[in-house]
Amino acid sequence: MGRRPPGEPAEIVLAERHVPYRLQRSPRRRTVTLSIDAERGLVVYAPQRMAQGRLDGILREKARWILAKTEEMRRQRRLRPVPEAAPGNLLPWRGRWLPLAVEGDGGRRSLREEGGVLWLGLPPRTLARLEPHGVRGPALHAELVAGYRDAARGTLEERALHFAARLRVAPRSLRVKDQQHRWGSASARGIVNFNWRLILAPPAVLDYVVVHELCHLHELNHSPRFWAHVAAALPDYRQRQDWLREHGAELYDL
Numbered sequence: 001m002g003r004r005p006p007g008e009p010a011e012i013v014l015a016e017r018h019v020p021y022r023l024q025r026s027p028r029r030r031t032v033t034l035s036i037d038a039e040r041g042l043v044v045y046a047p048q049r050m051a052q053g054r055l056d057g058i059l060r061e062k063a064r065w066i067l068a069k070t071e072e073m074r075r076q077r078r079l080r081p082v083p084e085a086a087p088g089n090l091l092p093w094r095g096r097w098l099p100l101a102v103e104g105d106g107g108r109r110s111l112r113e114e115g116g117v118l119w120l121g122l123p124p125r126t127l128a129r130l131e132p133h134g135v136r137g138p139a140l141h142a143e144l145v146a147g148y149r150d151a152a153r154g155t156l157e158e159r160a161l162h163f164a165a166r167l168r169v170a171p172r173s174l175r176v177k178d179q180q181h182r183w184g185s186a187s188a189r190g191i192v193n194f195n196w197r198l199i200l201a202p203p204a205v206l207d208y209v210v211v212h213e214l215c216h217l218h219e220l221n222h223s224p225r226f227w228a229h230v231a232a233a234l235p236d237y238r239q240r241q242d243w244l245r246e247h248g249a250e251l252y253d254l
Contacts, residue, residue, distance in 0.1 A: 010044075012056060014063040019070065021059075025050075032058050036069045037245050073249075085141035092251065093118050095202030102127070102140070111147030120147055145196075152176050152199035159210045160192065167233060169217040180252075183209045183244065186216035197251040201244065208240035 010023045021042035032055065033045040046055050059066065083091050090097040098118040105121030112119050122130070122143060130139055153176045160174050172190030179185070179195040186192045192213050198206045211233045219226035230237050 012059050014060065014067055017067065019066060023055075034059075034062060034066070036066070036073070037249075042066060042070070085137075085144045091118055091144070092200040094199065095205070100144070102130075109143065109147055109150065111144070111151045120144055148199050149176060149178075149196040152194070152196040155199060155206065156194045156210065159207055160194075160214065163207070163211050163214055163233060167211070167214050167218070167229065169214050171214065171217060183248070184213040186213045186220070188220055190217060192217075200251045201247075205240050205243050208234060208237055208244070211237070 008023050009020065011018055011020045013019070019042065021044050024043060024045050025048045026045065027048040029045060029047045031047070032050070035043045035045070044055070044059070083089060085091070085100065087102050088099055091100050093113055098113060098116060100120060101117050102120050102122065104124050104127050106124065107121075109123065109126070110119075110121040112121075120143065126143065130143070156176055157174055160171065164171060170190070171186075171192045173192070175191065175193045176196050177193050179193065182193075182195060183198060184192065184194045194209065194213070198209055211230055215226055215229040215233070218229050234240065
């Protein structure tokens with residue numbers, strides 16, 4: 001989000017393995033801190049003036065921990081089943097898992113929850129094209145993702161307008177994209193991007209990302225002043241942030 005993952009891309013060789021990471025330097029930092037999760041990978045926070053050689057030495061000292069955590073994340077991701085787009089299968093929607101149902105819809109494609117069911121409405125021609133294949137498989141998956149993106153666009157635009165008024169910012173443009181390594185981003189020109197997968201997360205988490213990115217229109221950094229803006233809008237933002245760090249990778253399996 002914002003400039004997340006933070007810092008510049010870098011790489012180090014540990015036990016003959018090339019390990020990529022992001023380096024974030026700060027003049028206020030006095031020690032090196034490592035963070036690793038499925039969303040961002042390895043992030044290294046270091047003092048501004050620490051020599052690269054000294055930093056490399058610290059990373060080598062932590063090599064066993066870094067490699068173990070990296071392998072653990074890879075193993076968990078391999079073991080996690082990818083939900084198949086098929087009627088009756090449970091699929092994510094706003095922080096819940098709901099059975100999918102497909103129905104004919106005379107208008108445009110739609111995706112909604114009703115009665116504890118995730119309804120994918122498709123125009124008759126589209127549904128007829130899918131039915132010979134049993135209304136499942138890659139073609140249905142593409143329609144489902146398109147439905148998610150449409151729903152995300154409407155929800156994110158509504159929530160962004162809501163919080164923009166509270167934060168007294170005016171984004172120049174709001175875009176919903178397929179971002180592989182970010183939940184959102186914001187530029188100095190006022191262009192704010194969001195990941196469509198946020199529609200899969202709980203509404204409180206989606207709101208956190210919206211507020212996070214809009215606050216970057218005040219501060220294009222992660223300084224104390226930036227976090228003060230976030231906390232003013234969402235005093236419990238840390239709990240929402242924790243959910244995203246713990247479960248965010250699961251949303252990329254779709």
